[in-house]
Amino acid sequence: MSQLKKKLFEKIEEWRPRTTKLVKEFGDVKIGEVTIGQAIGGMRSVKCLTTDISYLDPFEGIRFRGFTIPETLEKLPKVPGSTVPYVEGFFYLLLTGEVPTEEEVAEVAEEFNKRKNVPDYVFNILKAMPKDSHPMVMFSTAILSMQKESVFVKSYNEGMNKMDYWDPTYEDALNLLAKLPQIAAFIYRWKFKDGDIIAPDPKLDMGGNFAHMMGVPAPYDDLSRLYFILHSDHESGNVSAHTGHLVSSALSDMYYSISAMINGLAGPLHGLANQEVLAWTQDVFNKMDGKIPTDEEMRKFVWDTLESGQVIPGFGHAVLRKTDPRYMAQREFCLKHLPDDPLFKYVDILFRVVPPVLLEQGKAKNPWPNVDAQSGVIQWYYGVKEYDFYTVLFGVGRALGVTANIVWDRALGYPIERPKSLTTAMLEEIAGVK
Numbered sequence: 001m002s003q004l005k006k007k008l009f010e011k012i013e014e015w016r017p018r019t020t021k022l023v024k025e026f027g028d029v030k031i032g033e034v035t036i037g038q039a040i041g042g043m044r045s046v047k048c049l050t051t052d053i054s055y056l057d058p059f060e061g062i063r064f065r066g067f068t069i070p071e072t073l074e075k076l077p078k079v080p081g082s083t084v085p086y087v088e089g090f091f092y093l094l095l096t097g098e099v100p101t102e103e104e105v106a107e108v109a110e111e112f113n114k115r116k117n118v119p120d121y122v123f124n125i126l127k128a129m130p131k132d133s134h135p136m137v138m139f140s141t142a143i144l145s146m147q148k149e150s151v152f153v154k155s156y157n158e159g160m161n162k163m164d165y166w167d168p169t170y171e172d173a174l175n176l177l178a179k180l181p182q183i184a185a186f187i188y189r190w191k192f193k194d195g196d197i198i199a200p201d202p203k204l205d206m207g208g209n210f211a212h213m214m215g216v217p218a219p220y221d222d223l224s225r226l227y228f229i230l231h232s233d234h235e236s237g238n239v240s241a242h243t244g245h246l247v248s249s250a251l252s253d254m255y256y257s258i259s260a261m262i263n264g265l266a267g268p269l270h271g272l273a274n275q276e277v278l279a280w281t282q283d284v285f286n287k288m289d290g291k292i293p294t295d296e297e298m299r300k301f302v303w304d305t306l307e308s309g310q311v312i313p314g315f316g317h318a319v320l321r322k323t324d325p326r327y328m329a330q331r332e333f334c335l336k337h338l339p340d341d342p343l344f345k346y347v348d349i350l351f352r353v354v355p356p357v358l359l360e361q362g363k364a365k366n367p368w369p370n371v372d373a374q375s376g377v378i379q380w381y382y383g384v385k386e387y388d389f390y391t392v393l394f395g396v397g398r399a400l401g402v403t404a405n406i407v408w409d410r411a412l413g414y415p416i417e418r419p420k421s422l423t424t425a426m427l428e429e430i431a432g433v434k
C-alpha cells in the first residue's frame, strides 16, 4: 500500500467516529434556517453540506485544509528550479490534511506516472467527434467513456463492505486524475494544432508534463501547476463540486461523477466565465483598435454591457465578498511575467473600473473580480489563444478537489442526497400570502 493510501486510511479511521458521534448524538441540533428567498434563490448560503478539504470565508477567500493560498504555495515541496509546488503534493494535502515531505511527493508522482496511460479507445472516441464540438463536451465524453475501467464498480459488483467503499474510490480517483492532463492536452492539439500530438514524458511531474504535451515552453509548466492548484476546490456548494458530490452520492462511480462535474463547470455563470472574460475583453480591444482605453472609456464599455442586460464576466461571486485571492495569485504571476502585456493592462483597468460601476448599479452583492477575471489573459499571452479550451484547464484542476471530496464522502458514509421540495402554493401558505 502506498504511503498516501496508508496515511489516508489512518485519517479516515480517526475521522469516522467524529462524524458518527455528530449524527447519532447531535443530529437534531440546528445549524441554520432556510428562507423562501433561499428555497427559490438557488439555496444561497444554506448550510447543508460538509467538507473538511476546503473552506471559503466570504472576506478572506479559500483555505485548503486550513491554509490560505499564499501559505499553501509556501509550505508545499517545490519542483526543482520552480517557485510553484508539485500538484501531486497538493493532492496529498487535500486528501490527508498534511503537508507531504519531498519523499511522499515523489511517491505520489510515481503513482500518477504508473497510472497515466490513456486507453486508445478514448482517443478514437475523441477523433470521431465533430471537430466543432466544444472542448468541454470532448473532455466530459472522454472521462465518461472510461467508466468501464471503474475499480469501484468491479468491487461493488463482487460484493463489498460499505466501510471499504473508499478504497476502490481512491483507486478510481488516482487512475482518473493521472490521465486528465494527457486527455486535456490531446483535445487541445487534436482540435487546434492539426492533431500534432506530443507524447507524455515519464520524467516530468504533472504540471511539467502537461506543459510539455501542450507544446508550450517554460514558464507554462509553472503556470499549469499554479492554475491546477488554484482551481482545485472552493468548498462543496459551487456547481461543479456539488454536482460531483450529488452524482456520486447515488454510488455512481468516479467517472460518472467527474464527467457530470465537468458539465456543470461548462456553464457561463461558472467555469466558462474565463472564456467569456477574454471574449469580452478582446471585443473591447478590437473596438479600441488595440489602444489602451482611458478609465472613462472603459467605464462606458462596462455600462453598455450592463445596459444590454448582460453580466460582466469575471466579477461577482455567490459567496465571496472581496477580491478573490485566486485572482490575486494570478495577478502576481502577471506582474512578474507579463506586466506590459496589453491585455493584462486591460484587465488591470477593469480591476479599477468595474467594482465602482457594479456598486453604482447596486445589484451585484459582490462587485470584486473572481478567479476567472485574470486566467484567460495569461493563457493568451503564452500562445494558448483558443479560449474555448480554457475551461478544460479549470476542469483538470477542479477534479483534484472533487475527487478528494468524493473519496472522503465514501469514507464517512455520506448518504444519497435528497433535499425536499415544496410547491409554490405551499410557500404562499407558509408566508401567509392572501
Ligand code: HAX
Residues within 6 Å of the ligand: 044, 238, 268, 269, 270, 271, 272, 273, 306, 310, 311, 312, 313, 314, 315, 316, 317, 318, 319, 363, 364, 365, 366, 370, 371, 372
Ligand atoms: N455583472 C452584472 N450583474 C451582476 C454581476 C456581474 N458580474 N454579478 C451579479 N450580478 C447581478 C446578478 O445577475 C443579479 O441580478 P438580478 O437580480 O437581475 O438577477 C444580482 O446582481 C444579484 O446577484 P448576486 O446575488 O450578487 O450574485 P449571484 O450569487 O446570484 O451570482 C455569479 C453569482 C457569479 C453567478 C454572478 O456574480 C455573475 O453572474 N458573475 C458573472 C459571471 C462570472 O464571473 N462567473 C464566474 C464566478 C466564479 C466561478 O464560479 N467560477 O467558476
